[in-house]
Amino acid sequence: MVKICCIGAGYVGGPTMAVIAVKCPAIEVVVVDISVARINAWNSDQLPIYEPGLDDVVKQCRGRNLFFSTEVEKHVFEADIIFVSVNTPTKTRGLGAGKAADLTYWESAARMIADVSKSDKIVVEKSTVPVKTAEAIEKILTHNSKGINYQILSNPEFLAEGTAIQDLFNPDRVLIGGRETPEGQKAVQALKDVYIQWVPEDRVLTTNLWSAELSKLAANAFLAQRISSVNAISALCEATGANITEVAYSVGKDSRIGPKFLNASVGFGGSCFQKDILNLVYICECNGLPEVANYWKQVIKINDYQKSRFVNRVVSSMFNTVSGKKIAVLGFAFKKDTGDTRETPAIDVCKGLLGDKASINIYDPQVTEDQIQRDLAMNKFDWDHPIHLQPMSPTAVKQVAVTWDAYEATKGAHGICILTEWDEFKALDYQRIYNNMQKPAFLFDGRNVVDAEKLREIGFIVYAIGKPLDPWLKDIPAVA
Numbered sequence: 001m002v003k004i005c006c007i008g009a010g011y012v013g014g015p016t017m018a019v020i021a022v023k024c025p026a027i028e029v030v031v032v033d034i035s036v037a038r039i040n041a042w043n044s045d046q047l048p049i050y051e052p053g054l055d056d057v058v059k060q061c062r063g064r065n066l067f068f069s070t071e072v073e074k075h076v077f078e079a080d081i082i083f084v085s086v087n088t089p090t091k092t093r094g095l096g097a098g099k100a101a102d103l104t105y106w107e108s109a110a111r112m113i114a115d116v117s118k119s120d121k122i123v124v125e126k127s128t129v130p131v132k133t134a135e136a137i138e139k140i141l142t143h144n145s146k147g148i149n150y151q152i153l154s155n156p157e158f159l160a161e162g163t164a165i166q167d168l169f170n171p172d173r174v175l176i177g178g179r180e181t182p183e184g185q186k187a188v189q190a191l192k193d194v195y196i197q198w199v200p201e202d203r204v205l206t207t208n209l210w211s212a213e214l215s216k217l218a219a220n221a222f223l224a225q226r227i228s229s230v231n232a233i234s235a236l237c238e239a240t241g242a243n244i245t246e247v248a249y250s251v252g253k254d255s256r257i258g259p260k261f262l263n264a265s266v267g268f269g270g271s272c273f274q275k276d277i278l279n280l281v282y283i284c285e286c287n288g289l290p291e292v293a294n295y296w297k298q299v300i301k302i303n304d305y306q307k308s309r310f311v312n313r314v315v316s317s318m319f320n321t322v323s324g325k326k327i328a329v330l331g332f333a334f335k336k337d338t339g340d341t342r343e344t345p346a347i348d349v350c351k352g353l354l355g356d357k358a359s360i361n362i363y364d365p366q367v368t369e370d371q372i373q374r375d376l377a378m379n380k381f382d383w384d385h386p387i388h389l390q391p392m393s394p395t396a397v398k399q400v401a402v403t404w405d406a407y408e409a410t411k412g413a414h415g416i417c418i419l420t421e422w423d424e425f426k427a428l429d430y431q432r433i434y435n436n437m438q439k440p441a442f443l444f445d446g447r448n449v450v451d452a453e454k455l456r457e458i459g460f461i462v463y464a465i466g467k468p469l470d471p472w473l474k475d476i477p478a479v480a
């Protein structure tokens with residue numbers, strides 16, 4: 001029986017390995033992690049991450065050929081194929097701080113593999129890493145090799161949160177990069193044999209190591225660039241009376257451009273887009289390509305602009321101050337169908353409003369009060385470290401309350417900000433909400449989920465990203 005061990009039981013390691021286990025009953029899959037709490041949760045009825053369909057998949061194979069364990073060394077020792085899916089945060093100190101990837105966790109995993117292994121191993125980069133990381137990993141492993149043969153593969157993951165199971169069952173492509181030697185190609189084939197149990201063979205792409213590593217960074221950069229492009233145009237829509245939904249639809253109808261990923265928003269969030277672009281920027285700079293670095297930097301700058309533009313719209317519309325006013329925030333996760341808040345635009349928007357002394361009441365169907373308070377108190381990039389290494393009990397931000405109901409959150413509020421596109425926000429009783437708010441009642445839709453015209457009929461003053469402006473807002477300058 002082939003044995004797979006995955007180091008890192010996070011958003012990628014957990015779902016990816018669960019799907020391999022469910023699709024390949026003849027393979028034993030063990031997911032290991034240094035976080036005891038995380039492993040306990042994977043072994044319980046309350047999985048550590050919320051992902052539609054994940055519970056079912058885990059239930060089908062946990063205890064059969066899928067196991068979660070903290071016995072990292074034992075399972076690494078026994079495995080034929082080792083996936084490494086640990087954190088690769090942005091460095092906060094030293095050389096490359098604020099841009100370069102911090103490979104501390106990767107390096108410690110590689111050293112541990114070298115220490116405990118007694119048989120040949122295929123080591124698979126599942127984490128997103130800088131191009132050429134495989135070379136460094138190879139050096140760590142082979143300098144300690146004791147005659148063991150290690151093959152390093154790059155097999156980046158393209159799943160998106162909220163649709164992870166769907167994406168893993170039916171991926172657009174699986175990418176495997178390996179050395180162009182007979183041993184390298186044999187390892188590529190061994191990993192390919194796992195995926196072709198359920199992925200059509202023509203969707204399993206094989207490349208050299210560096211192409212696979214760089215393709216992942218490039219794919220995320222292209223995706224984020226589309227959002228920054230549509231968000232940049234959204235600002236122009238507001239200035240001219242064009243409607244971003246109509247513009248994006250018309251642009252996306254061109255088959256060369258395509259309709260996906262053109263939703264204007266308050267800004268993109270999530271654990272990877274910003275981190276991976278910063279990483280790309282750093283690699284370009286290190287390779288003497290400042291023009292290319294500056295090109296990609298702009299994608300992040302527009303994203304920051306979009307978030308601060310939104311805050312400025314809120315404040316300027318409400319008589320240039322939100323001091324002491326109650327602002328209800330609907331949605332805190334970085335997108336719908338996940339409880340993940342890493343780099344969510346809600347953090348920057350809330351911090352912006354708090355900076356103007358607002359009193360904020362937040363409701364998100366999947367995010368706990370504890371998480372929100374941690375996010376608002378944490379320093380930038382601290383969130384991307386294993387949970388037990390993060391600051392334990394940050395001081396709670398007093399002007400922030402969290403409720404478990406949208407009606408409660410909006411009661412007595414002066415304004416509402418919709419920051420995540422949860423489906424339930426479309427179906428709320430906005431008349432009821434309006435009746436219980438201070439007047440004039442403002443609604444700022446950062447995700448274009450509400451029908452602005454209907455809400456205006458109720459009496460709301462509505463701002464929606466990239467949409468023709470409410471008469472109330474027309475003469476107010478939107479300085480970013």
Ligand SMILES: NC(=O)C1=CN([C@@H]2O[C@H](COP(=O)(O)OP(=O)(O)OC[C@H]3O[C@@H](n4cnc5c(N)ncnc54)[C@H](O)[C@@H]3O)[C@@H](O)[C@H]2O)C=CC1
Nearest residue numbers: 008009010011012033034035086087088105127128157386
């Ligand atoms: N979250 C996502 O949707 C995607 C993430 N990625 C990449 O996958 C990698 C992992 O991301 P996530 O799963 O989101 O992170 P995560 O933070 O959810 O999971 C990483 C896990 O690794 C564990 N860990 C760290 N060092 C360890 C060690 N030495 N030994 C054992 N366990 C260790 C941590 O305790 C944590 O549970 C990152 O490089 C990320 O860029 C790639 C595609 C999608």
Ligand SMILES: O=C(O)[C@H]1O[C@H](OP(=O)(O)OP(=O)(O)OC[C@H]2O[C@@H](n3ccc(=O)[nH]c3=O)[C@H](O)[C@@H]2O)[C@H](O)[C@@H](O)[C@@H]1O
Nearest residue numbers: 157158159160161227261262263265268269270272334335
């Ligand atoms: O490397 C990663 O971590 C992953 O990053 C993204 O996945 P994810 O961040 O989970 O979610 P997305 O659906 O890409 O959304 C990212 C952000 O962009 C925003 N977004 C997305 C699409 C859009 O049209 N407009 C928009 O503002 C979302 O609301 C969210 O805040 C990529 O889509 C995955 O392919 C990749 O594997």
